[in-house]
Amino acid sequence: MKFIERLTAIDRRIIYLLLALVTILPMLFPIAQKVRVMSPVEKCFNALDTIRADKALIIDFDYTPQDMPELEPMGLAMLRHAFTRRIKVLVLCLYVQPLGLAQAALDQIVPEFNNRAQSNADSIIYGRDYVFLGWQPPPLIPILGMGESITNVFKRDYYGNQTDTLFLMKTIKNYGNVELLISLSAGSIPLSWVAYAQNRFGVKIATGCTSVSAGDFYPYLQSGQFSGLIVGMKGAAEYEELLARKLNFQTRRKAGESLSSITFAHLTIMLFIIIGNIGFFMKRRKK
Amino acid sequence: MNLAHDPWIWIGALLTLAIFSFLYRDNPFYKTAEHIFVGVSNGYAVTFYWHNILVPVLFNPLFRGRLILIIPLIIGALYFTRFIPKVSWLVRIPIGITIGYYTGVSIPAGIEASIIKQVQGTILSPANFRAWHAGSWGILWSVILFIGVLCVVSYFYFSREHKGVLKVTSRIGIVFIMIGFGAAFGYTVMGRISLLIGRLQYLFGNWLGVIK
Numbered sequence: 001m002k003f004i005e006r007l008t009a010i011d012r013r014i015i016y017l018l019l020a021l022v023t024i025l026p027m028l029f030p031i032a033q034k035v036r037v038m039s040p041v042e043k044c045f046n047a048l049d050t051i052r053a054d055k056a057l058i059i060d061f062d063y064t065p066q067d068m069p070e071l072e073p074m075g076l077a078m079l080r081h082a083f084t085r086r087i088k089v090l091v092l093c094l095y096v097q098p099l100g101l102a103q104a105a106l107d108q109i110v111p112e113f114n115n116r117a118q119s120n121a122d123s124i125i126y127g128r129d130y131v132f133l134g135w136q137p138p139p140l141i142p143i144l145g146m147g148e149s150i151t152n153v154f155k156r157d158y159y160g161n162q163t164d165t166l167f168l169m170k171t172i173k174n175y176g177n178v179e180l181l182i183s184l185s186a187g188s189i190p191l192s193w194v195a196y197a198q199n200r201f202g203v204k205i206a207t208g209c210t211s212v213s214a215g216d217f218y219p220y221l222q223s224g225q226f227s228g229l230i231v232g233m234k235g236a237a238e239y240e241e242l243l244a245r246k247l248n249f250q251t252r253r254k255a256g257e258s259l260s261s262i263t264f265a266h267l268t269i270m271l272f273i274i275i276g277n278i279g280f281f282m283k284r285r286k287k
Numbered sequence: 288m289n290l291a292h293d294p295w296i297w298i299g300a301l302l303t304l305a306i307f308s309f310l311y312r313d314n315p316f317y318k319t320a321e322h323i324f325v326g327v328s329n330g331y332a333v334t335f336y337w338h339n340i341l342v343p344v345l346f347n348p349l350f351r352g353r354l355i356l357i358i359p360l361i362i363g364a365l366y367f368t369r370f371i372p373k374v375s376w377l378v379r380i381p382i383g384i385t386i387g388y389y390t391g392v393s394i395p396a397g398i399e400a401s402i403i404k405q406v407q408g409t410i411l412s413p414a415n416f417r418a419w420h421a422g423s424w425g426i427l428w429s430v431i432l433f434i435g436v437l438c439v440v441s442y443f444y445f446s447r448e449h450k451g452v453l454k455v456t457s458r459i460g461i462v463f464i465m466i467g468f469g470a471a472f473g474y475t476v477m478g479r480i481s482l483l484i485g486r487l488q489y490l491f492g493n494w495l496g497v498i499k
Contacts, residue, residue, distance in 0.1 A: 069485025195396035211478035215471045223408025233481040265480040
């Protein structure tokens with residue numbers, strides 16, 4: 001009994017230390033882990049994969065530094081996917097903080113393609129293949145306004161160019177020219193896209209969200225309002241797996257590398273929950 | 288080991304360690320990092336809004352002669368009457384306009400997206416059975432969802448005492464709610480561990496260079 005009592009009174013700092021160890025060790029000594037792709041992620045992948053040549057994809061980068069570990073790998077994988085398929089991409093943000101992160105994602109992915117390109121046609125060129133629209137507050141204004149005219153809402157792009165002079169924007173006028181919109185957000189922004197852009201203009205919406213918000217979003221996937229759902233680091237790892245499996249895209253898998261750490265950390269937490277419960281019931285029986 | 292040469296990575300790593308030190312106990316390193324975070328975040332937001340909203344959208348056009356912009360400028364400035372007790376009631380004007388606008392825009396859209404479409408998704412129809420992508424299991428999942436929704440709603444019906452049929456349905460409703468809470472807790476754990484992993488990748492990868 002004393003042993004159980006001691007277990008239930010472990011100093012929280014020891015638990016933190018153990019948790020840190022089980023998270024760090026798989027990073028230093030990687031263990032290969034099979035990634036099982038779930039249907040919500042596959043739906044998102046297929047929705048992006050089947051975008052027609054005359055339509056565009058909008059990626060709404062709305063994650064902040066604290067959400068980066070979960071959402072950044074999704075953004076990178078989606079940009080890789082879209083550029084591999086030569087899909088026209090519009091990138092935008094609805095809040096200020098994500099602007100630099102969206103810029104960083106583009107700065108990482110565009111050179112990956114351009115360093116391999118052998119001709120102008122192979123390259124990913126700003127204004128022709130993608131446009132970074134930047135940010136326009138408050139969020140409701142661009143969501144509703146882009147149904148009428150994207151260049152009216154974003155008169156200048158992130159770099160200060162007039163958007164109506166950009167080649168890509170001559171064919172992408174409003175939601176009528178957009179086949180899919182993916183919102184990468186830690187908050188409720190994907191639901192705003194559903195409520196305003198989808199209800200009024202019929203845009204297909206998919207989302208990449210943090211694990212914490214997953215519970216709120218699953219009902220919208222079941223009802224068909226989301227065309228796909230990617231949840232947290234595990235969802236990002238599944239998307240990376242699909243990229244490798246279906247498009248033979250071999251690159252660093254930032255989310256996939258973390259799965260062993262997630263698994264061991266979860267097992268440790270489960271162990272402590274079981275120990276805590278056993279201790280609680282044994283103490284209660286003693287009373 | 289391949290230590291970073293970029294001083295910004297060192298600053299980021301040391302601030303991360305300072306924040307983590309709170310796990311041991313509250314200390315001056317943690318407090319310093321916390322104050323830096325709050326100050327930098329606010330400074331960044333204020334300067335960004337000034338340079339990207341107030342100056343290009345309001346002040347520049349106003350000084351170029353678009354006098355109509357005086358109206359939003361005055362309405363916005365009324366927020367500051369909060370600091371003058373005698374006229375603090377004027378703050379209700381911008382608050383009222385903001386609430387009125389957002390309520391008008393969001394109520395119809397919210398009802399459509401979060402109530403009507405969700406009710407449609409709960410109806411036992413062949414289209415909803417197929418939406419699960421689970422073959423004939425889709426029927427079972429739809430029935431479970433249907434029962435779950437009704438029982439959870441009945442749990443929140445407080446106009447009658449939970450006796451008889453209502454007692455049974457509300458008890459079943461609690462089971463569904465608990466499953467929902469369990470799933471939410473599991474996801475929260477995964478989210479927090481992912482954030483820890485992100486920081487550790489930064490420390491061991493970008494800073495110390497012991498992982499690629």
